[in-house]
Every structure is written in structure tokens, then in C-alpha cells.
Amino acid sequence: MGRCENCIIRQFNSLRAMNKEELKRVSDTKTTKILKKGEIIFGEGDKLNGVYCVRDGVSKLSKLSPNGKDQIVKLATKGAVLGQRSVITEEVANLSAIAVNDMEVCFIPKDAIIDTLNSNPNFAVEVLRHIAHDLKEADDVIVNMSQKTVKQRVAEAFIYLEENFGEDQNGYLALTLSREDIANVVGTATESAIRIISEFKKLGLIKASGKKVAIANRQGLNDVAKGS
Amino acid sequence: MGRCENCIIRQFNSLRAMNKEELKRVSDTKTTKILKKGEIIFGEGDKLNGVYCVRDGVSKLSKLSPNGKDQIVKLATKGAVLGQRSVITEEVANLSAIAVNDMEVCFIPKDAIIDTLNSNPNFAVEVLRHIAHDLKEADDVIVNMSQKTVKQRVAEAFIYLEENFGEDQNGYLALTLSREDIANVVGTATESAIRIISEFKKLGLIKASGKKVAIANRQGLNDVAKGS
DNA sequence: GGGAAAAACTGACAATTGTCATGTTTTGGA
DNA sequence: TCCAAAACATGACAATTGTCAGTTTTTCCC
Numbered sequence: 001m002g003r004c005e006n007c008i009i010r011q012f013n014s015l016r017a018m019n020k021e022e023l024k025r026v027s028d029t030k031t032t033k034i035l036k037k038g039e040i041i042f043g044e045g046d047k048l049n050g051v052y053c054v055r056d057g058v059s060k061l062s063k064l065s066p067n068g069k070d071q072i073v074k075l076a077t078k079g080a081v082l083g084q085r086s087v088i089t090e091e092v093a094n095l096s097a098i099a100v101n102d103m104e105v106c107f108i109p110k111d112a113i114i115d116t117l118n119s120n121p122n123f124a125v126e127v128l129r130h131i132a133h134d135l136k137e138a139d140d141v142i143v144n145m146s147q148k149t150v151k152q153r154v155a156e157a158f159i160y161l162e163e164n165f166g167e168d169q170n171g172y173l174a175l176t177l178s179r180e181d182i183a184n185v186v187g188t189a190t191e192s193a194i195r196i197i198s199e200f201k202k203l204g205l206i207k208a209s210g211k212k213v214a215i216a217n218r219q220g221l222n223d224v225a226k227g228s
Numbered sequence: 229m230g231r232c233e234n235c236i237i238r239q240f241n242s243l244r245a246m247n248k249e250e251l252k253r254v255s256d257t258k259t260t261k262i263l264k265k266g267e268i269i270f271g272e273g274d275k276l277n278g279v280y281c282v283r284d285g286v287s288k289l290s291k292l293s294p295n296g297k298d299q300i301v302k303l304a305t306k307g308a309v310l311g312q313r314s315v316i317t318e319e320v321a322n323l324s325a326i327a328v329n330d331m332e333v334c335f336i337p338k339d340a341i342i343d344t345l346n347s348n349p350n351f352a353v354e355v356l357r358h359i360a361h362d363l364k365e366a367d368d369v370i371v372n373m374s375q376k377t378v379k380q381r382v383a384e385a386f387i388y389l390e391e392n393f394g395e396d397q398n399g400y401l402a403l404t405l406s407r408e409d410i411a412n413v414v415g416t417a418t419e420s421a422i423r424i425i426s427e428f429k430k431l432g433l434i435k436a437s438g439k440k441v442a443i444a445n446r447q448g449l450n451d452v453a454k455g456s
Numbered sequence: 457g458g459g460a461a462a463a464a465c466t467g468a469c470a471a472t473t474g475t476c477a478t479g480t481t482t483t484g485g486a
Numbered sequence: 487t488c489c490a491a492a493a494c495a496t497g498a499c500a501a502t503t504g505t506c507a508g509t510t511t512t513t514c515c516c
Contacts (some may be wrong), residue, residue, distance in 0.1 A: 066454065067455065071374050088353075121346050135313055143301070147415070191474075195473095198494095198495070377502070406462095420504070426464095460515090465511080473500105477497090484492095486487105
């Protein structure tokens, strides 16, 4: 099994603020899990006994609303640490984490995390910075949700996917989401998302081959997102 | 001027994890400000040189969307610390903070905060807990915004105001917001908020005297909020 | 206390978005 | 490879919400 000390992923998350011994402890207690698309990492309401460090693949963090719809709050990729928030506040998970494609994650028992938080201020501050950043992003999502139209938000979603997950060799978005997932990111009905995506195709803003989507007119999409 | 060591407000926020010397330093460098209703504590994009600890009154944290509407992301009251996030990530403020009524706040220069974060893990973890809690709340707001109707959100807003700010001696909500502010909390047009409030009055869910509002039928309001 | 400005309210209408029903295409496993 | 299930797509319609254009009420300042 790999050693955390050598794990490149670590450069992207708060574990980089750990010292040698702390990392060794994490390395000794962690376990690696392989997940297939659609598998659940943890569910809303679960008591988490540790955090999950994403080594590969993408996870959607979502919450079921009372009316039965799923709202995707965030997409987490390589380097993200899932479940941190719940471990810190010692509450049950507020969101579900589900694999969007095949994934590899490391499970790190919480004791190693909590003890380090309490003894190593560098680590605590590093985690703090990450959570503070997440909070800013969440605030921005709130504003977008309430002030932008569905069409604007769909356009933004494609731009977001391109910026955060990139494109494959053929220019298609590297992360392929179902129409339903897109609707759940944007916070709308699946049919509405489909209709808008069709419209974008007609306007030449995007092109699609099966469920793979490519941005065809970046500037145009941007204009739609900005509402002009 | 008051000493932080004796400040009761401190019990409600992360400053309670500071030790004697750290508190003394805060006490020596802080300044107290009195603000009138409507005054700006800081604006979106401002570079913050410290944090603001709310001793009295209520502040709205909001963000202007490109279309000119203000979205209120959070209401902060006694004990809240404003600007923490920006100081931690060393970014400009993401939100504006405006006094909703007359306020008294303490300005604490950031050095005292940052130095303590870096040296006292208890303080860092305490701040972490608070921000983690804010993040959970923000995630919940995202879900509400996208999955609930305006009517449900208005009902929730009144329940929220009652739970967090209480009632005065006559049973009216202690915090009075303008219809516009309510609309900006809920993320809707002012006219829509007004119409729904009128409807709630007709249904006997609330009663109003001028802009003061009282909850008349808690259970009924709850049912509306839950969508039943 | 009077008067102007701000806030609250109302109506009519249009635009956006959701729902339901149904047909078509794609996908993944036997 | 073929078939069933899932995903995608579209139409018709209803419900929700926003916009604009006013009127009325309240607030607060001189």
C-alpha cells in the first residue's frame, strides 16, 4: 500500500501541513477504497468515523430535499477531503457523497485528524483556510441560486465543468454528467435542464455527442451566464 | 473602555478559547464603534484589517448580484464575529455588512487574531468549529433556495426570525425587517414577498401592526414551510 | 403637525419554470 | 447481439414568480 508521505494528492489538500510523524500515523491507519460509479461513500445522517481523501475520480455531495429531489451542493475531485466538516463539528453528515465515476479514496480514521488539529496549529489553520474557502464558494452559490435564471445557471455549470475538470483530447468536457445530475447541480427540473441544453445546441454554444458535451462558443456561453 | 476579559459576549464566540495574555492583547488593540441603522460596517471588496465582534444589534451580510439585487446571506447578531473568513483567507470581503438596527461592535485588528491562530491550537479549532457550522448552514440554505417555493421560504424566514431573535413583550418579532429585506433574505422580488405576507395575514398565520409582525399560528406557518 | 420621501400595497400582465404524458434514443448486461 | 431499462427529448399546459405602473400608508424630519 502507498505511503501518504509520497502521495502527490496531498499537495492539494490540508494534509500538506502535517509533519513527518503525523503523516506516518495517517499512513499507518488509513485504508484505500475503490468505488464504482454510483456507489455511496457516505450518506446524509451517517456518523463518520473519519474523512475520505479523494485520490481519483469525482464525487457529488448532495442533499435530499423533503420533496424528493436531490440538490448537488458541490463536486469534489482529486485532492478533496470529504467529511472533514462533520468530523470537526462531531455531527452526523449533512450531505451524501456519491461517486460520479469510478473512484479511489483513502479513508483516514478521525483520531489521527483530531489529534493533529489539537496539537499542530499549522494543520488547524490550513484546514481552516480550506473550509473558509468552501464557505465563500457556498455563499456565492446562494447568490447565484436566488438571483440568476435557470438558463444562466446552466451556462455557468458548463463553464464550471470546463474550468474545474478540463477537456479530453477531443475537446469534450472531461467530466460527463447526466442531464439529471446537471439539473440537480443547477437546482431545476430535469426536463428544464434538457430543454435549455437543447437550446444551447441549436444556438451553437455547445455541441454534444451522446452525453458528452463540448463547449463550442465560450464567449457566447459566458454572455448567457452573465445575462447579456 | 470595557475589558474583553469581562465581556459576556465572548462566551458566544471563538474568543472564549483565548488565554489571558491573548485576550489582554485583543483588549488593548480593539476599538469600539457605535453604528446607526443603515450604516455600513464593511463593503464587498473591502480589504479588512481586522474582525468585528457584534456586542449589540443586528447586521445583514449581503452580496450585490450583477442585476442590482441584494441577496442577504446571513443575519448576524450579538456574539457573531464578522470578517473572520476574509481575514483567514487574506482575501477581500466577499459580502457587505450593514447594520439592520443600531449596533455596537468591537473592531479587533487582525494581527492579534492571526498570531493567536498560529500559536494556540485551541483557538484555531474553536474558530474552525464556528466556520464549519456556518458552512453547514450555508449548504442548507442552498438546498432551501433551490428546492422550496417562495411561499415556503417566506414562512421559514418568519420562523427563523422568531427562533433566533425572539419576540418582544407584546409577542411581536423582536427583529423588524423591511419587506424589502425579507425579500432579499428569501431571494425574491419585493412585491412577491409583500403579496405572500398579505396572504399569510389573511390566513391568520401572522398578524402585523405597521411593520411589526407577530406569529399568530406557529403550527400553520410550519405546515406552509414544510409544504403540506 | 405638516409635508415630502420612503415603504407598503395592489392589479394586470408577461415570462419563467415545473409537471405530466409520451415518444425516442442510448446504454449496459444476459 | 439483442432486449429491457435508463436516459434523453419534446409537447402541452398549469403554476409560480417577476415586472411595471400605479395608489395608499407610514415614517421621519423641519
